[in-house]
Amino acid sequence: MQRRIVSLWFPRMASDRILRSRPIHAPFAVTSHEKNTERLYCLNKEAMQLGLTLGMGLSDAKALYPDLLTREVDPHEDERFLKLLARWAERYCPWVGLDGQNGLLLDMTGSTHFFESEDGLLTDIHERLQSSRLHVRSGLASTVGAAWALSHFSKGVAPSGQLKAALSPLPVAALRLDEATCAVLLRLGLRTIGDLLATPRATLGRRFGLPLMRRIDQAFGDQAEQVNAVAPDVSYAARLNLPEPIGLYDDVMAALERLLVRICEKLKTQEMGTRVLLMTCQRVDQASVQVELRLARPMREVASILPLFERSVRDVDAGFGIDQIRLEALAVESLPLKQLETGSVQPKKTDALSDLITRLGSRIGLERIKRFEPADSHIPERSFIVSPAAYCDAQREWKEQNLRPVRLFSPEPIEGSDKSPPDTFCWRRMRFSIAQATGPERICPEWWLDDPNWRSGMRDYWRVETRQGRRLWMFFTPQRPAWFVQGEFA
Amino acid sequence: MTEFQDVFPLQKNRVHEACGPGAIGFAAKACGQDDMTVLWLQAGWQSEQLNPVGLMSFMSPKNLTLVQAESHKDLLACTEDGLRSGAVKLVVCELSQDLDLTAGRRLQLAAEEGGSTGILVIPEGAGSNATQTRWHCSPIFGGDHKTDKNLTLQHWQLIKNKSGTLGGWKVFWDAEAHRVIVVSKDGE
Numbered sequence: 288m289q290r291r292i293v294s295l296w297f298p299r300m301a302s303d304r305i306l307r308s309r310p311i312h313a314p315f316a317v318t319s320h321e322k323n324t325e326r327l328y329c330l331n332k333e334a335m336q337l338g339l340t341l342g343m344g345l346s347d348a349k350a351l352y353p354d355l356l357t358r359e360v361d362p363h364e365d366e367r368f369l370k371l372l373a374r375w376a377e378r379y380c381p382w383v384g385l386d387g388q389n390g391l392l393l394d395m396t397g398s399t400h401f402f403e404s405e406d407g408l409l410t411d412i413h414e415r416l417q418s419s420r421l422h423v424r425s426g427l428a429s430t431v432g433a434a435w436a437l438s439h440f441s442k443g444v445a446p447s448g449q450l451k452a453a454l455s456p457l458p459v460a461a462l463r464l465d466e467a468t469c470a471v472l473l474r475l476g477l478r479t480i481g482d483l484l485a486t487p488r489a490t491l492g493r494r495f496g497l498p499l500m501r502r503i504d505q506a507f508g509d510q511a512e513q514v515n516a517v518a519p520d521v522s523y524a525a526r527l528n529l530p531e532p533i534g535l536y537d538d539v540m541a542a543l544e545r546l547l548v549r550i551c552e553k554l555k556t557q558e559m560g561t562r563v564l565l566m567t568c569q570r571v572d573q574a575s576v577q578v579e580l581r582l583a584r585p586m587r588e589v590a591s592i593l594p595l596f597e598r599s600v601r602d603v604d605a606g607f608g609i610d611q612i613r614l615e616a617l618a619v620e621s622l623p624l625k626q627l628e629t630g631s632v633q634p635k636k637t638d639a640l641s642d643l644i645t646r647l648g649s650r651i652g653l654e655r656i657k658r659f660e661p662a663d664s665h666i667p668e669r670s671f672i673v674s675p676a677a678y679c680d681a682q683r684e685w686k687e688q689n690l691r692p693v694r695l696f697s698p699e700p701i702e703g704s705d706k707s708p709p710d711t712f713c714w715r716r717m718r719f720s721i722a723q724a725t726g727p728e729r730i731c732p733e734w735w736l737d738d739p740n741w742r743s744g745m746r747d748y749w750r751v752e753t754r755q756g757r758r759l760w761m762f763f764t765p766q767r768p769a770w771f772v773q774g775e776f777a
Numbered sequence: 778m779t780e781f782q783d784v785f786p787l788q789k790n791r792v793h794e795a796c797g798p799g800a801i802g803f804a805a806k807a808c809g810q811d812d813m814t815v816l817w818l819q820a821g822w823q824s825e826q827l828n829p830v831g832l833m834s835f836m837s838p839k840n841l842t843l844v845q846a847e848s849h850k851d852l853l854a855c856t857e858d859g860l861r862s863g864a865v866k867l868v869v870c871e872l873s874q875d876l877d878l879t880a881g882r883r884l885q886l887a888a889e890e891g892g893s894t895g896i897l898v899i900p901e902g903a904g905s906n907a908t909q910t911r912w913h914c915s916p917i918f919g920g921d922h923k924t925d926k927n928l929t930l931q932h933w934q935l936i937k938n939k940s941g942t943l944g945g946w947k948v949f950w951d952a953e954a955h956r957v958i959v960v961s962k963d964g965e
Contacts (some may be wrong), residue, residue, distance in 0.1 A: 639862065639863070639864035640814065640842065640864045640865065642862070642864065643816070643858065643859060643862040643864040643865070644842065646858055646862070647844060647855050647858055647859070650851065650854060650855065650858070651844070651846050651847065651851050651855060655821065655844065655845050655846065655847070656842065656843070656844050656845075657842070657843040657844075657845065658841070658842055658843065659829035659838040659841060659843065661829075661838075667828070667830070670830050671828070671829045671830060671838070673843065676842050676843075682839050685829070685830075685833055685837065685838055685839070687833075688830055688833070690831075690834065691828055691830040691831040691833075692828060692831045693801055693802065693805055693827065693828055693831040693832055693835075694801060694825050694826075694827070694828065694831070695825070695826050695827075695828040695831075696824055696825045696826070697824065722918055752918065753918065754918050755918065756798075756915060756916040756917040756918050756932075757798060757916050758916060758929070774828065774831070775798075776802075776831070776929065777799070777801060777802025777805050777806070777831070777835070777929060777950075
């Protein structure tokens with residue numbers, strides 16, 4: 288089937304978007320901060336007629352026309368607006384993609400016959416956008432490149448099979464070339480696409496390389512180019528408006544359950560699980576209370592999520608009552624459906640632990656609940672990593688090592704500067720005499736990591752058994768003779 | 778007379794207390810007695826940290842979940858949650874402040890409800906009356922003749938017992954058999 292692509296270009300989108308909400312009939316400009324100065328970014332029709340141009344400095348424009356109304360550009364709002372337009376454009380065809388910051392591409396293949404003619408289709412688009420006070424330029428052709436060229440440098444429809452005739456009179460810039468290439472082409476006297484086609488391909492390829500050839504081929508359909516459709520934003524949110532304000536704990540929980548059912552159903556169909564849930568209670572006095580629940584594992588079962596909310600919901604101050612509750616899953620992760628094994632109908636033990644972590648996390652913060660993971664290092668402080676339990680699942684095996692103390696603390700100096708352990712010493716205001724010392728075990732600092740604690744050089748570790756009973760882990764630093772206690776054995 | 782096997786392994790569904798210089802070792806050995814999932818709570822500001830590599834001779838660090846609370850109240854609340862949930866077999870909490878009777882009793886009730894065992898590592902003389910047993914643990918020097926490198930001789934004194942008499946034992950940890958071995962009983 289012959290492909291039909293519509294390219295829509297909104298040259299004045301930024302200003303049109305602002306003027307839609309507060310229409311004025313006066314020169315208006317949207318400015319943006321570029322190259323250290325405010326410049327005109329988008330102009331409305333009246334400002335264009337005054338002779339202002341895009342990229343002009345704002346101070347120059349103001350000097351010429353002191354009455355010029357301006358507004359700062361908001362790229363995020365513009366992007367959102369363009370996505371809205373893309374959604375609107377789905378009334379014509381299901382395959383709509385964004386084109387730069389202010390354009391749309393519609394893959395109309397197979398749906399043009401719903402309209403009287405292709406011209407009628409473009410007229411319809413124009414009329415509808417015109418009534419929404421949006422200025423648009425459009426082009427319809429059998430390739431993306433040609434449709435883009437028509438919308439930006441001409442208008443109307445290029446009937447299938449007459450692509451060459453439609454594009455030939457257009458300037459070379461219509462091929463979506465960069466400025467430098469256009470300038471060189473102009474200097475060579477190749478002003479229009481027709482001139483370019485008349486030139487032998489081989490010479491063009493030698494002079495300009497692949498980019499130009501690719502653009503020509505794309506425009507004439509010799510090289511495929513797809514329209515990338517906008518992925519739909521899936522949001523997991525539900526809202527409940529209440530006819531009468533509520534304030535009792537049980538009522539809020541019941542409302543929450545209804546919302547959870549809706550969200551969890553959607554999560555289940557999409558095979559997703561949520562990690563963060565946000566409940567927003569809108570109160571009668573216009574204030575709002577937010578409750579965030581962070582889960583230790585992705586979940587989508589109403590029965591297990593609801594009890595985790597209990598504690599935070601009890602803390603909610605309902606004021607004079609809550610009349611709207613909104614629940615949103617802020618973070619979702621994929622959670623594929625799993626086949627139940629026989630006899631595993633009861634929840635797994637790890638699930639119970641995750642629920643406990645969630646419950647503790649809602650009280651003290653999920654990042655304060657940790658798990659040990661092994662690390663490859665001989666340095667005692669770095670032979671393990673402490674990471675948040677909710678985000679580490681990989682259970683790496685612990686390798687056997689030399690005997691290490693159960694307690695570690697930062698090195699505490701004791702007297703003595705001899706190479707062998709002192710016979711008696713004082714630690715934490717207690718006197719100890721050594722009965723047995725096992726060692727030394729020499730550990731060198733890791734030179735590839737600069738650790739301030741290990742600046743004193745290598746250490747000779749000793750396991751020391753004292754006559755008083757306590758078994759300590761001490762070390763001697765030969766490069767700067769001194770003794771320290773760093774741990775205690777159980 | 779109370780025999781050691783009557784009081785250790787610690788009675789389930791109860792909260793126990795341990796104090797003295799060997800209290801951490803006591804908790805670690807209780808964790809290791811049969812490899813269980815453990816929730817270990819400590820205060821976030823504590824400078825003495827738990828070394829998982831050192832714990833390996835008693836239990837697998839994989840089974841341990843560490844909670845670092847920012848206040849005494851949070852610490853107790855999390856301990857209670859942990860005991861009540863029943864998701865872990867053993868909850869160990871390192872306390873640095875006194876425990877009053879109300880808190881101790883609440884923890885006891887939570888342990889009974891959740892079916893898990895609690896060990897509170899307390900400063901000396903800071904326990905609550907609600908505890909099932911209280912132990913004073915101190916490492917002792919075993920004499921020059923000991924050559925076994927893993928020999929961890931300790932003296933465990935039972936200083937409070939709700940259901941029985943008191944006693945004291947010299948014990949050590951057998952890493953091979955993964956259990957506490959009694960060397961001798963006090964007064965024998």
